[in-house]
Amino acid sequence: MSGYERFLDVVEEIDKEFESVSASLKQPFYRTFFRITTPICLPAICEISIYLFVNAMTTVSAVVFLYSADTYLASVTILNLDEAGEVAAAAALGMMIFYTNASVRIVYTILTKKIFFKTQAWRKK
Numbered sequence: 001m002s003g004y005e006r007f008l009d010v011v012e013e014i015d016k017e018f019e020s021v022s023a024s025l026k027q028p029f030y031r032t033f034f035r036i037t038t039p040i041c042l043p044a045i046c047e048i049s050i051y052l053f054v055n056a057m058t059t060v061s062a063v064v065f066l067y068s069a070d071t072y073l074a075s076v077t078i079l080n081l082d083e084a085g086e087v088a089a090a091a092a093l094g095m096m097i098f099y100t101n102a103s104v105r106i107v108y109t110i111l112t113k114k115i116f117f118k119t120q121a122w123r124k125k
Contacts, residue, residue: 039119043112050108054101 022032038045058075074097081090 042119046112053104057097057101
């Protein structure tokens with residue numbers, strides 16, 4: 001299940017009465033959003049963000065048309081190196097992208113476990 005599908009499932013599970021109760025208590029909508037909706041949706045929001053990061057690191061098709069002569073993007077440089085016959089350098093740069101993604105994913109996993117331990121204790125009850 002992707003992060004977006006998980007987010008939609010969480011949003012569907014949120015009771016619709018939160019908004020009406022907060023309105024009857026004369027609470028602004030942003031307070032309800034930040035104190036109730038965001039903590040409930042936090043795991044899905046984090047999954048979406050890491051998916052977008054990894055996807056952005058490996059996307060070449062859209063970036064090829066957007067970069068200027070002064071910008072050196074790793075994914076475009078890999079293509080240029082491969083076309084120039086520098087297969088070993090292209091492979092090494094590709095592995096650097098992989099290592100970057102893997103290290104960010106490891107840091108993400110450690111941080112989300114700590115954050116979820118503090119903010120998602122209500123799910124264990």
